[in-house]
Amino acid sequence: MKPILSPDATLTKDGFAVIDARGHRCPVPTLRLRRQMARTDNQTGVILWANDPMAQIDVPHFCNQNKYLLLSTEVVDEAWVFTIARTGR
Numbered sequence: 333m334k335p336i337l338s339p340d341a342t343l344t345k346d347g348f349a350v351i352d353a354r355g356h357r358c359p360v361p362t363l364r365l366r367r368q369m370a371r372t373d374n375q376t377g378v379i380l381w382a383n384d385p386m387a388q389i390d391v392p393h394f395c396n397q398n399k400y401l402l403l404s405t406e407v408v409d410e411a412w413v414f415t416i417a418r419t420g421r
Contacts, residue, residue: 348377354411358386362394365416369400377403377417387412 349368353361361382368378380391388405391414395402403415 347375348379348415350379350381352381353387354381354383356382357384358382358390361387362390365391365394365414366398369398369416369418372418374418377415380414380416381408381411382414383411387414391416 349372351361351364351368353364356364361380361384365378365380372378380387382391391412392402392405394400395416399419401417401419403417404413405415406413
């Protein structure tokens with residue numbers, strides 16, 4: 333499956349940057365999340381779409397290691413949707 337958006341395309345939804353990493357295997361979704369979090373300020377979060385099963389392990393671990401808040405994890409259309417925010421540090 334090919335990604336729906338190009339790698340650097342970032343949409344926004346309610347103040348959250350949206351990353352579509354569907355069709356990519358780990359660690360690519362987490363690397364894209366890392367890159368986007370480095371670009372965002374404390375007021376912006378990220379919504380990450382991924383369909384690699386390892387993302388359900390890698391993304392929470394990444395958030396824990398970097399002190400980001402994993403606000404929600406949902407399954408939508410056979411993909412995981414992670415909502416991540418900064419802790420305000």
